[in-house]
Amino acid sequence: MDTNVDNRINILLVDDEEGFRQTMAKRLSRRDMVVSQASDGRTCMEILKKTVVDVVILDVKMPGINGIETLKTIKQKYKNKVQVILLTGNAAVNDGIEGIKAGAFDYLTKPVEIDHLENKIRQAHETILFEIQKQKEREYRLNLEKKMINTERLASLGTMSTGIAHEINNPLAIINESAGFMKQVIQSPEMDSFLQKNDLLKGIEKIEKSVKRARKITFQLLGHVKRQEESIGDCNVRALIEETLNLLKKELEDKQINIRWDMDPEKTTIWSDPYKIRQVLMNLLTNAVHATDKNGFITISASIVKDDLILHIKDTGVGIPKEDLSRIFDPFFTTKSFDKGTGLGLFVAHKIVDTLNGDINVESELGKWTCFTVRLPNYTKNGNRTDDIKGR
Ligand SMILES: Nc1ncnc2c1ncn2[C@@H]1O[C@H](COP(=O)(O)OP(=O)(O)OP(=O)(O)O)[C@@H](O)[C@H]1O
Ligand SMILES: [Mg+2]
Structure with missing residues (x-):
């Protein structure tokens, strides 16, 4: 189920008394709320699965799964993304207290005064919006931290590696020159009688290949530091x-x-x-x-x-x-x-x-x-x- 973030509050009215439901639905709709209805706990859970609901108004006394059980299932599944307001009988304060313990936003006793209910619904909706905002902030902070850790890591690696690249360039040039000189000597006719001439040549070529790779590395690392031309x-x-x-x-x-x-x-x-x-x-x-x-x-x-x-x-x-x-x-x-x-x-x-x-x-x-x-x-x-x- 998605969480609704537009201004209209989505209500799910759960009560087995059809007459009460219809009247309440009409009154709440007139107050710019989108109202769905369910006559029992099972239907309530099905509607929640398919529809965007912010606040459930839940009758405690219902046949089948009672209100408190339904409330527990809602809280287990949707946590603070859906708020629940319980409706209890006049003499059933205990139900209300039990409901609050189980995570209900509040409880109201029947008969319900519509202005009072509307206030409670709006307050419950506020807490959902606040939760969404907090969640967004948490995600934003987490992303930022991840990005900063990554950037810092890359930055320090970068500084270190460009320093090393610079230092390595000189010895690389000397290795390359010396290998070239050795190649020249070995290839001269006087060395023809030397039995391991070819092995030596192979060794020197390996040195040259590795120097080439090391040069490619230093070139990449220094390329963005040493600009060929100042230009913008x-x-x-x-x-x-x-x-x-x-x-x-x-x-x-x-x-x-x-x-x-x-x-x-x-x-x-x-x-x-x-x-x-x-x-x-x-x-x-x-x-x-x-x-x-x-x-x-x-x-x-x-x-x-x-x-x-x-x-x-x-x-x-x-x-x-x-x-x-x-x-x-x-x-x-x-x-x-x-x-x-x-x-x-x-x-x-x-x-x-x-x-x-x-x-x-x-x-x-x-x-x-x-x-x-x-x-x-x-x-x-x-x-x-x-x-x-x-x-x-
Ligand atoms: N377009 C791409 N498609 C698939 N894999 C990619 C692509 N671009 C990069 N990669 C992967 O990311 C790795 C790192 O890329 P990077 O350009 O940093 O190094 P490289 O290409 O391996 O070596 P070089 O330093 O020569 O560029 C590559 O080895 C490859 O596995
Ligand atoms: Mg590459």
């Missing part, structure tokens, strides 16, 4: 996507991947940092191409909503298992082989989008599709948002 300006995202696809042309053609566009080309320009956006596009589109099988589709859509550019990159590829969705933005998380992936593409994309004050999200269905959504704020020339870009 008109940024035609459609044109940037086309440039990126052009760089991926060979793989796109080999796999005969179809690109579908869904955007108004006139409405894809924002004021932002094209270098940063290009790197995000590169990382996302490379993943999409990797994930998509032969003859698959990549759909790219963009639109400006309020001041933001919303970009969707959807592929009909292998999809992402649910248990991996929360880890794909972590540094070094990869499902690819040693020479194919470093697990940094999405980590870096996330960091860049974060510095542009945007956000990036993913949805996926395993074996069917994956869709990345990126929101990029438009930094207007005249507004002061340009100054807000983090780290500028």
